Amino acid sequence: MSRLIYPGSPYPLGATWDGKGVNFSIYAENATGVDLCLFDSNDDSKESDRIKIQERTHHVWHVYIPDMKPGQLYGYRVHGPYEPSEGHRFNPNKLLIDPYAKAIAGTVQWHDSLFPYEMGHPDEDLSFSQSDSAPYIPKSVVIDPNFDWEGDVAPKVSYHKSIIYEAHVKGFTQMNPDIPEEIKGSYAAIAHPVTIKYLKKLGITAIELLPVHQFVRDRYLFEKDLTNYWGYNTIGFFAPDVRYSSSGTQGEQVIEFKNMVKELHKAGIEVILDVVYNHTAEGNQMGPSLSFRGIDNASYYRLVDDNKRYYMDYTGCGNTLNANLPNVLRLIMDSLRYWILEMHVDGFRFDLASTLARELHEVHRLSAFFDIIHQDPVISQVKLIAEPWDIGEGGYQVGKFPPGWAEWNGMYRDCIRDYWRGEESVLGEFAERFTGSSDLYKDDYRKPTASINFITAHDGFTLHDLVSYNEKHNEANGENNNDGDSHNRSWNCGVEGPTDDPEIIELRNKQKRNFLTTMFISQGVPMLVAGDEAGRSQGGNNNAYCQDNEISWINWGEADKDLVEFTSRLIHFRKHHPVFRRRRWFKGQPIKGIGVEDINWFLPDGTEMPDEAWADNFAKSIGVFLNGKGIRTVGPKGEPVLDDHFYVIFNAHYEPIEYALPTKKYGKEWIKVIDTHSGYINDSREGEVFAPKDTVTVEGRSVMVFKQIVPR
Numbered sequence: 001m002s003r004l005i006y007p008g009s010p011y012p013l014g015a016t017w018d019g020k021g022v023n024f025s026i027y028a029e030n031a032t033g034v035d036l037c038l039f040d041s042n043d044d045s046k047e048s049d050r051i052k053i054q055e056r057t058h059h060v061w062h063v064y065i066p067d068m069k070p071g072q073l074y075g076y077r078v079h080g081p082y083e084p085s086e087g088h089r090f091n092p093n094k095l096l097i098d099p100y101a102k103a104i105a106g107t108v109q110w111h112d113s114l115f116p117y118e119m120g121h122p123d124e125d126l127s128f129s130q131s132d133s134a135p136y137i138p139k140s141v142v143i144d145p146n147f148d149w150e151g152d153v154a155p156k157v158s159y160h161k162s163i164i165y166e167a168h169v170k171g172f173t174q175m176n177p178d179i180p181e182e183i184k185g186s187y188a189a190i191a192h193p194v195t196i197k198y199l200k201k202l203g204i205t206a207i208e209l210l211p212v213h214q215f216v217r218d219r220y221l222f223e224k225d226l227t228n229y230w231g232y233n234t235i236g237f238f239a240p241d242v243r244y245s246s247s248g249t250q251g252e253q254v255i256e257f258k259n260m261v262k263e264l265h266k267a268g269i270e271v272i273l274d275v276v277y278n279h280t281a282e283g284n285q286m287g288p289s290l291s292f293r294g295i296d297n298a299s300y301y302r303l304v305d306d307n308k309r310y311y312m313d314y315t316g317c318g319n320t321l322n323a324n325l326p327n328v329l330r331l332i333m334d335s336l337r338y339w340i341l342e343m344h345v346d347g348f349r350f351d352l353a354s355t356l357a358r359e360l361h362e363v364h365r366l367s368a369f370f371d372i373i374h375q376d377p378v379i380s381q382v383k384l385i386a387e388p389w390d391i392g393e394g395g396y397q398v399g400k401f402p403p404g405w406a407e408w409n410g411m412y413r414d415c416i417r418d419y420w421r422g423e424e425s426v427l428g429e430f431a432e433r434f435t436g437s438s439d440l441y442k443d444d445y446r447k448p449t450a451s452i453n454f455i456t457a458h459d460g461f462t463l464h465d466l467v468s469y470n471e472k473h474n475e476a477n478g479e480n481n482n483d484g485d486s487h488n489r490s491w492n493c494g495v496e497g498p499t500d501d502p503e504i505i506e507l508r509n510k511q512k513r514n515f516l517t518t519m520f521i522s523q524g525v526p527m528l529v530a531g532d533e534a535g536r537s538q539g540g541n542n543n544a545y546c547q548d549n550e551i552s553w554i555n556w557g558e559a560d561k562d563l564v565e566f567t568s569r570l571i572h573f574r575k576h577h578p579v580f581r582r583r584r585w586f587k588g589q590p591i592k593g594i595g596v597e598d599i600n601w602f603l604p605d606g607t608e609m610p611d612e613a614w615a616d617n618f619a620k621s622i623g624v625f626l627n628g629k630g631i632r633t634v635g636p637k638g639e640p641v642l643d644d645h646f647y648v649i650f651n652a653h654y655e656p657i658e659y660a661l662p663t664k665k666y667g668k669e670w671i672k673v674i675d676t677h678s679g680y681i682n683d684s685r686e687g688e689v690f691a692p693k694d695t696v697t698v699e700g701r702s703v704m705v706f707k708q709i710v711p712r
Contacts, residue, residue: 003049008064010057013334014100014238015074015142021066022142026076026098027327028296029059030088033079036063037095037134042073042105042249045135050077059327070144071250073105074098075137078295082116082128087298087308089289091116094133097235097291099331101140102338104214104239105249108281108290110222111136116289125285125309137290138242143251145342147258154346155268157205159383159406159449159525160581163571164272165204166458167530168230169212169244171553186246187212187256191263199269202533202564203571206270206383208349210458212257213273214239216281216290224478226546230458232351233281233317235290237335240343254343261344270346272383273339277332278355278390283318284311299327314355314392323356323369332356333372336379347383349408354390354397370402380404385452399440401450406525409437409451416455416522417466419652420514420701424617430650431601431614431622435586436523442585449583451524455515456532460485461542463532467511470496473540476547484543497540509563510702513676516567517703520574521648523582533567535560562679569681573673576683579628579643596645596666600625606660606693620652621698623659625666645708651698659704664692667708672696674705685709 008023016023024036037047053061076098080090094116097104112119113131121127173179173189183189190207199207214236217228231241245253261271280300282293292300302312302320311319322328339345350356357367373379388397388407398410412433419430432439436448456463461472474481495504512535519526530536531554538544544552574580586599601609602623613619628643645667649659661670671687674680677699690696690706698704 003051004066005051006064006066007055008062010055010060010062012100013060013330014098014102015072015140017068017070017142017144021064022068022072023062023064024053024074025060025062026100026295027060027299028078028080029299029327030296031061031078031080031090033092034061035077035079035092037075037077039073039075039139042139043135044073045132047075047134068142070142072142073139073250074142075134075139076295080296084126084285084309085307087303089116089293089297091129091289091294093130094289094294095137096289096294097137098140099236099291099295100238100334101214101236102143102145102238103141103249103251103254104138104236104242105141106138106242108138108216108235108288109136110217110219114288114290115286116294133289141250143254147255149258149262149344152262152265152344154344155205155265155270156346157268157270158583159447160578160583161205161575162270162383162449162525163203163205163575164208164452164525164527165199165202165206165530166208166210166274166454166527168210168458168552170548171229172530174553175550176554176556183246186244187240187253187260188246191260196263196267196269200267202568203575204269204528206272206346207264208272208274208385208527210274211276211351212241212244213237213275214241215276218281219288221546224546226478227548228546229548229552230545232276232545234276234279235281237275237277237331238338258343265344270383271344272347272349272385273345274349274351275336276351277321277323277335278350278352279315279317279319279321284313285309287318299325314358314390314395315352316391320355320358323358323367329368329372332369333376333379336373337376340378340382345382347385349385349387351387352390353386353388353401354395355392357397358390358392370405374402374404399437399444403444403446406450406452408457408527409433409440409453409524411440412437412451412453412522412524413455413457416515416518419620419650420511420518422620422652422654427616427619427622428614431624434518434522434624435599436582438585447583448523448585449525452527453519453522453524454527454529455519456529457527458529459543459545461540462529462536462538463512463515464508464535464537465540465542466515467508468497468537469540471540472542473497474543476541476551477543478546484541507701509560509679510676512563513566513679514701514703516570517674517676517705518650520570521580521705523580523586526574528567530554533564535563566679566681569683570674573681573683577628577643577646579626579646596627596629597625598627600662600666602662604657604659606662621650621657621659623647623649623662625662644710647706647708649696649698649704649706651700651702651704654700656697656699658695659698660693660695661690661706662692666692668692669709670694670706671709672704673707674703676704677702683707 075095077092170185174185211231240257304310441450
């Protein structure tokens, strides 16, 4: 087929429709030739046209085709040396996905032809495959970038006011009976009024979506009739995954995603994406050639210096993107800016973020990646959250990311779990984690909001299973229950799994309330996993990454409505009282004009806690006074309002403890507002009044919160 073509422009990279035609641009430094292949259908095994790109500028190959319109399907074939030991794996028999594709029309259909070498050959990946992969690779799509945002405005919720809700697009909506059947499990389902009403009632300010970048179902999972449910296996860093589209596959998924963001923003809810820039779905040297490997392997991946046949693997996924290379940094930055500027998302959680900081084998806090983000006028202004570890040496970097970053605080998670399971010698650390982990963040000029506090995440036990199982039950994963973390840092009431015993059920419910209450009154930013507020169980599976079924989906028909209500009240309690979400560190000193410390710690007899008491290995209870009078908030008419004083008692002993309230220096009258033993939560000014030094019974393994009554 003869087409009129022009040289076009090297930038922007990708396929760009300007209303009159499409500019195609792809980076391939070591390539000797690039063919643009056009298709009429995603199922086509042969291209309708193949265009040999003639123009090359600064390692970028480009061509402009007039009169081409959105919806056009395409892919690339890239020519060059096939020398694996030198890091080159070019094979033009393999159709490749555009790294900058804004939409991808389908999913990978596993077949031996997807691999650049001959499967089963005695030389393995050193051999060369002649088979065409076009029938089995999804095609990239030219999109129309125009969209009516209706004046969309980002909510821009401050960190200290944020309540993050980690959710999976499909798992959150698939079993909701109030969502229309035709959109369940999709972006449209997240945007549905039923979903948004639930999030608003719960008190959520930001939904953090598990990966929505186009990802690949691993072949070994496919062969076991399993899937990659979580999506941490990216192949398209600009494309919203087609699996979550209810409206179409040829660009409609982009519109549906944008509409989801727009509707959430209208409700004041931010959208944070869990992103995976540390590796791709192509795996190690035995993996397929889907995109980056075939376009220019040596220009994308970290290869072993003395034998470039092999890949450095800091991720446990077979390869590591080389963020030290300018073109990879540009890819990451372009992707981030695209999702902010074109898709209007509000932030990112970076999977295995330590990998992005690696220069050679070390993890450097101020690597090029962080330097570039820090100076970028777009990316630096959104929420940036690190998963601060990878599997490489020195990869655990909690507390070591630069200012401007928040972190999943794994030390918070571990400490709070240890405290409530009754571990010894954790009281001092518990106090540190409860007050924002100043030992991790304060010396770096960061605030308590640098700590993303969580008890559970997608990876591990659900909250219900955390208190219901001592042992993991991952049998359905097909790995003989050998996968997943083997250590459950919680307490399961002595009975494994489901039970009809009402006493055990209530003990578990109380422990769930303890975890939730501790998290939502801790300094820092709380992150709740979708379904934990509803008692969601995975049957003891603590690694459900491959379970796209009822094991992972939230069964809303079995939701614990009492726990949902308790959690909602708890969240709104936090939002109403800024003393639990301070923007600055506690000083432990009297506040000027008030004369009482901003925080103080107490023994059960009501006396202030002496230094030596922190060393008591067996102490499992503590009282803490939080001074709200030094924290100003804004009233309904914009007037400055001071918060209340609070007194919180934590008791991780299995037996009740008699606790005396503080002296009148700290408050003249108190009322109980939270009691996790009974599930009581009432943030009013009504209730039984307690005087200074009055004794209250704090039941075993429970939290009580008191609020000072002051004249209004």
